[in-house]
Amino acid sequence: MERNTADTPMLSNRYKLLQTLGAGGMAVVYRAQDMMLERPVAIKLLRQDYSGNHGFRNQFRLEAKAAANLSHPNIVTVHDFGFDAGRLFIVMEFVPGKDLKTLIKERGRFPVAEAVNLIAQACAGIGYAHRAGIVHCDVKPHNMIVTPDKRLKVTDFGIARALTSINPDEHSNEVWGSPQYFSPEQAAGLAPSPASDVYSLGVVLYEMLTGQLPFTATDAQELARQHREVRPVPPRRLNREIAPELEQILLKVLSKEPAQRYRSADQLGRLLAPFAGTPEMLQPIPPEAPRPQQPAYQAPAPAQPPAARPGSYQPPPQPQQPIEEPAAPAAEAAAEPLLPPLLSPDIIILTIIAVVLWVGMLPFGAYVLLRLGIIGAP
Numbered sequence: 114m115e116r117n118t119a120d121t122p123m124l125s126n127r128y129k130l131l132q133t134l135g136a137g138g139m140a141v142v143y144r145a146q147d148m149m150l151e152r153p154v155a156i157k158l159l160r161q162d163y164s165g166n167h168g169f170r171n172q173f174r175l176e177a178k179a180a181a182n183l184s185h186p187n188i189v190t191v192h193d194f195g196f197d198a199g200r201l202f203i204v205m206e207f208v209p210g211k212d213l214k215t216l217i218k219e220r221g222r223f224p225v226a227e228a229v230n231l232i233a234q235a236c237a238g239i240g241y242a243h244r245a246g247i248v249h250c251d252v253k254p255h256n257m258i259v260t261p262d263k264r265l266k267v268t269d270f271g272i273a274r275a276l277t278s279i280n281p282d283e284h285s286n287e288v289w290g291s292p293q294y295f296s297p298e299q300a301a302g303l304a305p306s307p308a309s310d311v312y313s314l315g316v317v318l319y320e321m322l323t324g325q326l327p328f329t330a331t332d333a334q335e336l337a338r339q340h341r342e343v344r345p346v347p348p349r350r351l352n353r354e355i356a357p358e359l360e361q362i363l364l365k366v367l368s369k370e371p372a373q374r375y376r377s378a379d380q381l382g383r384l385l386a387p388f389a390g391t392p393e394m395l396q397p398i399p400p401e402a403p404r405p406q407q408p409a410y411q412a413p414a415p416a417q418p419p420a421a422r423p424g425s426y427q428p429p430p431q432p433q434q435p436i437e438e439p440a441a442p443a444a445e446a447a448a449e450p451l452l453p454p455l456l457s458p459d460i461i462i463l464t465i466i467a468v469v470l471w472v473g474m475l476p477f478g479a480y481v482l483l484r485l486g487i488i489g490a491p
């Protein structure tokens with residue numbers, strides 16, 4: 114890291130660190146300015162001890178590369194990855210807003226439709242990654258940023274997987290962050306699958322709907338045991354506003370066996386869509402925006418997974434726009450007659466002009482015909 118003339122830290126002589134946005138177990142996140150492209154970015158600067166680990170560095174680079182190929186409105190875009198002054202860093206799209214954990218702490222329980230709406234957006238982003246063959250491995254509300262207009266973006270794809278490259282005795286419990294959200298198979302030390310992300314999404318939704326986590330313990334081992342063995346309190350017992358059908362979905366998502374859950378976040382998102390909030394909860398369409406041709410709530414993931422070959426063209430994913438009902442065309446059509454009426458003022462005026470011209474031309478025509486001898490004098 115260098116210091117520029119204004120004594121502001123610079124990374125790779127390109128990124129000017131401006132302000133600390135937050136810190137997790139292994140990194141500090143800064144708001145920064147990309148001096149080359151002149152745009153705001155967020156930079157996750159890893160702690161020195163992780164940056165120094167060779168295995169982790171390689172794995173982190175691979176994960177960053179995979180994450181950088183993900184392009185979806187519900188995923189924080191990764192722009193760049195670097196190493197400077199002994200520190201690894203990852204450059205991302207800067208997302209204004211708050212992380213979902215902070216919102217849960219501030220607000221407690223969410224209204225059902227709003228909670229489902231946000232988690233359906235998370236499902237869209239994570240489902241897209243699943244189709245691209247990427248498992249998040251660390252789905253938790255800290256890794257979801259909600260913008261002021263209630264768009265949700267998931268961040269930190271693959272970083273948890275990179276951490277597995279570190280020797281177990283080289284990382285502390287703190288690094289693993291929040292075992293509250295880990296799936297039973299992760300808690301048992303097994304490899305995560307898309308169904309593991311689905312479970313973690315279920316834990317986040319449970320927390321938003323009930324105001325409490327399904328499992329709590331001060332000891333990580335005890336938490337892991339609960340995830341593997343204990344059935345959660347049915348969420349309707351904690352919040353009667355949860356529909357029985359939604360409760361059934363949530364309990365299935367929280368199954369201990371991955372095979373008992375929904376296979377991917379896409380599938381979960383589709384099932385949640387009917388319970389998701391109305392368009393008013395999302396960003397209003399600016400007046401100049403063209404009218405979208407979509408139904409009210411865009412549930413998960415119309416986007417295509419990225420092509421396997423890096424650099425090949427990918428169609429841009431459909432943004433999830435809040436939709437206004439199209440204006441009723443029938444009423445407008447009724448006000449406007451299909452054909453002009455026969456006695457419209459225009460037609461009357463034109464007819465009068467034609468008659469005057471015709472009458473005026475009669476004596477002149479008779480004179481010409483007389484001179485040419487075509488007709489005789491009376």
Ligand SMILES: Nc1ncnc2c1ncn2[C@@H]1O[C@H](COP(=O)(O)OP(=O)(O)OP(=O)(O)O)[C@@H](O)[C@H]1O
Binds near residue numbers: 140209256
């Ligand atoms: N792209 C971004 N744009 C804006 N703010 C961000 C961005 N990425 C992260 N942040 C902010 O930085 C904070 C810290 O993120 P970080 O990922 O380091 O911590 P964490 O998710 O709480 O823990 P963990 O180390 O387990 O990931 C987040 O809570 C969020 O508020």
Ligand SMILES: [Mg+2]
Binds near residue numbers: 137255256268269
């Ligand atoms: Mg994070």
